[in-house]
Each structure stands twice: as C-alpha cells, then as structure tokens.
Amino acid sequence: MSFSETLLERAQPMMSAIMSHPFVEAIANGQxxxxxxxxxxxxxxxxxxxxxxxxSLAITKTTNAEDITNLLATAAFVQNESQAHEVMxxxxxxxxxxxxxxxxxxRYTDHMYASAYHGTYAxxxxxxxxxxxxxxxxxxxxVSRGANREQNPLKEWIELYAPQKNSDTPDYNIWRFEALNRAVTTLNNEQKEHVAQTFLCSLEMEWHFWEAAWQQKTWQFQH
Structure with a gap:
C-alpha cells in the first residue's frame, strides 16, 4: 500500500466520528x-x-511546478468558500x-502554522x-444519503463540497494524496510517522472544530 492509503486506513475511525457528529447529522437533516x-x-x-x-507557506517549500499550480488553484477555491458561509x-x-x-x-491554526513553518514539504x-x-x-x-433534497436549506452547502462526478473540474484531493506520496519518498520511517501524525492531528482537530461549534465553546475569561 502507498503511504496515503495506509494513512487513510488509520484515519477511518476519526472520519467515521466526524460523519456521525450531531452537527453533521443536523446538516443532513437541515435542522x-x-x-x-x-x-x-x-x-x-x-x-x-x-x-x-x-x-502560501507550502508553496515556498516545493519547486514542483504542477504542485505550485494546484496549490494556487485550491487557494482560489478557499477564497470562494464565502459562498458556503452565505448559505448558512x-x-x-x-x-x-x-x-x-x-x-x-x-489550537488548530497554531498546529497548521507550526507544521508549515518547521516541517518538511510533506x-x-x-x-x-x-x-x-x-x-x-x-x-x-x-449526497449519497439524499440529504441534498430541495427541502433542505443547506442543500447548496452540501453540494458545494460534494465531488462533482461529471465535471471538468479536477479532483484536487487525488492530487493532494499523490503529492503527499511523492513528498515522503525521501523521508526515513521516523520522518514519515511525523508526517502521519501531522495529518491525523489535523483530522482530529476537524472533529473538534465541529464539536466546538455544537457546544459553543469559548474562552473561560474575557481577553
């Protein structure tokens, strides 16, 4: 198995927990x-x-022209995510x-900055x-569950993130995992495990992001 295939196996329990989170279930129900x-x-x-x-930091860590192009393209998509916010x-x-x-x-953004500043391109x-x-x-x-029904006020939000099967738009997640596989080829086993932990920590923080909104978690004291 490739590095990313092994990583996705390790990630499956966390991804399952995200899918069953009450916030995600509420999105499916439109409530x-x-x-x-x-x-x-x-x-x-x-x-x-x-x-x-x-x-932007990731771009500075590679000379691969295709990766730079794809990182710029995904950054453009992120800028358009205001559409998802407008739906909500x-x-x-x-x-x-x-x-x-x-x-x-x-905590999540600090993790991202630290990994990009101090880590490898991987x-x-x-x-x-x-x-x-x-x-x-x-x-x-x-979408496979039919949650994007017309009556769901979050239909547009769901469809914004669902991969478009019949679209000319490339699936950037395929490229991301391919880029990750390429980036770890020069790393030793200890470094590869560090990369794996970087990924898994981010994924767990995705769960915490949903949970924080659901529980309305704020600072204990006013800053």
Missing part, C-alpha cells in the same frame, strides 16, 4: 440551531484566512461580529489535507 451556524461561520472565517497563509448566514440572518479566535480554532501538505478531504467525504456521503 442546525442558528447559534451553531453563526459560531461555525465566524470561526471558519478565521480558519480559512489562516488556511490561505499556510497554503442566509438561514440565520446573522452578521459576523465576533472576530476573536475561540480556543479550538486557535508536513505542509499533510497539515492542510484533512480539511479538504474530510469536507469532500462529508459532501459525497450526504
């Missing part, structure tokens, strides 16, 4: 509490800005006001991958 949607969007606005910065805010009528990163958001790819991959899994599985 997410408004305060949960508002928290999620506010924190995701922070996260995506940092995601773009980390993507259109339901709640909320205007973003809280620009403070809550604890789980800060670490930079690995730290970014769980976000894109897990959302594609969520979108695909929710």
């Amino acid at each position: 997410v509490p408004h305060n949960v949607l508002n928290y999620y969007v506010e924190q995701d606005e922070h996260y995506l800005k940092d995601y773009l910065q980390v993507t 805010l259109g339901i709640t009528g909320h205007h973003i006001e809280n620009w403070q990163r809550e604890p789980e958001t800060k 670490d930079a790819i690995a730290v970014l991958l769980p976000c894109a991959w897990s959302y594609a899994v969520i979108g695909e599985q929710l």
